Amino acid sequence: MEYRIGLVGCGTVGQGLLEILDKKREFLRDAYGFESRVVAISDKIRGSLLVPEGIDIPAVLGVLGRGGNLADYPKAAPGQAEPLDPLDMIEKTDAGIIAELTYTNIQTAEPATSYIRKALRTGKHVVTSNKGPAALYYRELQDLARKNGLQFRIEGTVMSGTPVFHLAESGLAGNHVLEAQGILNGTTNFILSKMETEGMEYAAALKLAQELGYAEADPTADVEGFDALAKIVILSNVLMDGSLKTSDVPRKGISSISKADVAAAKKAGYRYKLIAHAKKEAGGVVASVSPQKLPLSDPLAGVMGAQNALSLQTDLMGKVTIQGAGAGKTETGFAILSDMLAIHRCR
C-alpha cells in the first residue's frame, strides 16, 4: 500500500526521515508492503514544494544539504515551488499522513498544534516529534483523531526512535503502568557522566557538550530540566492516563551540582542522574524532575553518556527498562517512520 506524505518542517528530523524513506524504499516494500511518496513539504525557512506526482528525494536532499531553498528544487513544474504556508499546504495536499516536524514551543505548543488540528480535520493521519502539542494537548488531539477515524502518533517526542509508546502499546499491552522513571535528556546525562568519569566541573562539561553539538548555545531547556519535564508530562498523560499540566510538575535541573557532589556520591556508591519520575497515586499522577543519587544497582545508574533510558513499573511484568538513543537525525527520523509503519499495520 502506498502512503502519500506531507512534511511540515524539513530541518534535521525531516531530512533524516527523507534519507531513510529513500535508502530503505525496497526493504520497506518487500518486508512490510509499505510504500511512500512524499508529495508536499512546507518549511517556514526552507520554502515549500507541492508535487502531487511525488518529490525526488535525492534531488531535494541535495538542495537542502547545500543550505538552499526548496525554490531551487530542480524538478519543480511551474507553481510547484511557490511559497506556501504550512496551513495552506495541509489544506491543499492530498497527503494521507502529515509529519509535523517543527520546533517545540513548550509554552504555547504553537504553531504546531494548529497544523495538527488542521491535518486531522482534513482527513490526514498525524505523526509528530514535537513535544509541545503532545505535552499540552494530547487528549484533545487524540480525541479529534479518533473521531475522524485517524491516528495521532508521537513516538519521536520521547527518546527519539527508541520505542517507548510502541512498547506500551504492543509488548506491554494488558499491563497497567504504575510508575515511570527515566533518564530522558541526553545532554544532562552526558554532562553528569563527564563530571564523574573525567572529573570535570559542570561548566567545563557543559562547554564540551556544546562543542560536540549535544547542547545548544542557550542550554537552559536541557540543563534546567524543561525538556525532561515536557517528556514526563507526555508519559504521564499517555501511559498512565494522567491529566498533568507542565505547571503541575516540580522541576530542578543540574546546574547547581558540582564536581565535588558527584565525587562524594560516587564514593558512597551512588551516581547522580537527572531523573524524570511519575507515579500513579489515589488523586492522579504525581510527577517530578530532579537530580537523584541512584544506587549502582538501579538499571538506570549504568546509563552513561548521551543515552536515554526508561523504567516502567507495571502490574503484571514488574519493572521493564528500555535503553537507547535519545536524539539524533536518523534516530528521530526513524521515530517518524516507525509511527507510519504502525499506521500501516493497524489500518
Next chain:
Amino acid sequence: MEYRIGLVGCGTVGQGLLEILDKKREFLRDAYGFESRVVAISDKIRGSLLVPEGIDIPAVLGVLGRGGNLADYPKAAPGQAEPLDPLDMIEKTDAGIIAELTYTNIQTAEPATSYIRKALRTGKHVVTSNKGPAALYYRELQDLARKNGLQFRIEGTVMSGTPVFHLAESGLAGNHVLEAQGILNGTTNFILSKMETEGMEYAAALKLAQELGYAEADPTADVEGFDALAKIVILSNVLMDGSLKTSDVPRKGISSISKADVAAAKKAGYRYKLIAHAKKEAGGVVASVSPQKLPLSDPLAGVMGAQNALSLQTDLMGKVTIQGAGAGKTETGFAILSDMLAIHRCR
C-alpha cells in the same frame, strides 16, 4: 471480539495465564475489546476438560491449586471431563487459539511440535512459550501458519513476557538487526551475581538458587548454557533471518567459574556474565554462548540477580537494550496473553 481458547498443558504457565484472563477480564474488554472464553484444557498429568460453553476459571484454578485432577472440576457436564489426548482435544475443540504450554524438549521438540502442526492444520492460531518448536522448527511452523492465514507466536520463549519479539516487530520495525547480545538465563545470572556480591563459591550459590526455586534439582540445562543456547538460536532465526541449528552453536556454561575468577574480574573493572551472542556475517548468522567479562560500561553489566536483558544492534537505531523478568508464573502467563492481544490487534 471473543476468542475461544484451548490450553495444551496447564502447569505453572497455564495457571498464570488463567489467573490473568480472569483478573483482567473487564479491563481487557474495555481497553482493547478483547474477550476470552477458555473452552478446552488438556494436560498429560492433570487431565482434560472440553467445555464449549466455557470453563469457570476460579473453579478450575481451585481444583488445580489443591493438586487435583481436572476430572474433579465441579461444573463438568457428563463427558466434559473425560481424559483426552492433546491431539484429540485440538481436533475436537472449536477454539480459535491454542496456547501450547508443555515442557521444552530441546532434542526433539516433541510432542509440542505435533500439537502445533495439528492446531495450525485445523485452523487455529498458536501461541507458545515452548522453546523446542521455536528453536528447531520455527520457519516450517511460521510458513504453515501463513499458508493457513493464521499466526504462530512465541513471545514467551525468550525472557518470558519482557517484550523481545514485539519490540522487533513493532517499535523497531524497519530496522535490520545486525547483532544480538543477551543475558537470557536468570538462574546463571543469579548465581554469578551472588558469587560477586556475597563472595559465594559456585556450589554454594547454586545451592541457594535451588533452595529459592531459581534452579532445578538437575541444573544442567541452565548452568551449562543449554537454555541460553536454545534462546539465541530462536533470536537468530526469528530476528536475523538465520537458519541455525542448536548443534551449530558453541556453548560453554558457568560451572567452571570460581569465586576467585569473579573477584579477579571485579578488581579489574569487569563482571562475569553468561552471554548469548549472535551476529550477522557474510555467510549467515554466527552465534555462541559463553561466560564473558563485560566492562562495567556495558548496558548488560548492570543486570543483576535473576533479571534478563537483551541488546540489539540495529542499522537505524544503533544499540537498543531491554531489561526485565526472564521467568515467572505471571510473567510467562502474560507473554501468552500479549501474543493473543497481538492476534487481536492484527486480525
